[in-house]
Amino acid sequence: MGRGRAPCCDKSKVKKGPWSPAEDLRLVNFVQKNGHSNWRALPKQAGLLRCGKSCRLRWINYLSPDVKRGNFTSEEEQTIINLHNTIGNKWSKIASCLPGRTDNEIKNVWNTHLKKRLTKKSDSNMENLSCPSRTSSSSTQHMLQIEKSIDDQTVRLSNTIDSPTSSYASNYPKSTVLTPNEATGHPKSVVPSNDGKAEMPLESDIDFWDFLDSLDPLQFSTKSEASGEKSDGDEIECKRWLEYLENELGLSGVDNETKEQEIVTTVPQHEG
DNA sequence: AATCTCTTCAACCGCTACCAT
DNA sequence: GATGGTAGCGGTTGAAGAGAT
Secondary structure (H helix, E strand, C coil), X not given: CCCCCCCCCCHHHCCCCCCCHHXXXXXXXXXXXXXXXXXXXXXXXXXXXXXXXXXXXXXXXXXXXXXCCCCCCHHHHHHHHHHHHHHCCXXXXXXXXXXXXXXXXXXXXXXXXXXXXXXXXXXXXXXXXXXXXXXXXXXXXXXXXXHHHHHHHHHHHHHHCCCCCCCCHHHCCCCCCCXXXXXXXXXXXXXXXXXXXXXXXXXXXXXXXXXXXXXXHHHHHHHHHHHCCCCHHHHHHHHHHHHHHHHHCCCXXXXXXXXXXXXXXXXXXXXX
């Protein structure tokens, strides 16, 4: 480790910046069919002008059905605060305790909301020195327990989720329901606009998210997790989802080859 | 209404950990 | 054990939107 660094991709040939709906669709489509055992090779195989890292990030933080959108509940915030107190900036570990939340999201929430809030609080606490510190032995013990449970959970998760051969379907968590439109709801996808077709923002269509909501994650996870293969039911659901996506993107009614070409040509090139 | 400033968060970058050879 | 390749993590950035002036 730590020896030199090979560039993860040819930077001159990859697109950067916000993802277009067409790219999203292409990535979802590909991961759904082939899983994501090799992120580096994925962009080429999927016909995306992105680097593997970018694809991975986009999937994990935004496109994965695991991702829970919307405001953090006070319980979630408290969990973050507690865990951060214990383990510091271990965002992925914290995320593993908050189903549906990504490390990036938690990091953002911490930096933009929680940190400031706590700073304010501690400022006011400084004025009130009698405030008991959380470093009492009992709370320390409590934190150690939390830390241990995080480690246990991390091990469990790594054993059950995301095996190298895992399919898209197996990424559905057992209990997490995709709730993209709760609270602020829909992801704020920034849609580059040098092409009319790719302009349609996904989040603008309530039906789309309602449809996603209507999909039963368990249906995806249970069978395929057990068998390692997609069942017919899964495929039908996946197809429905994809068809809907294509519809939303204005890509339906076009034969596949034309569609593929269209997506590639509508992907704006690296904007300066 | 126009402009400026602040806030938010998606995406990028660089590094390390881990695995295969 | 050394080396190379890939995945994942955490810090940082910058565009876009919101709010203030």
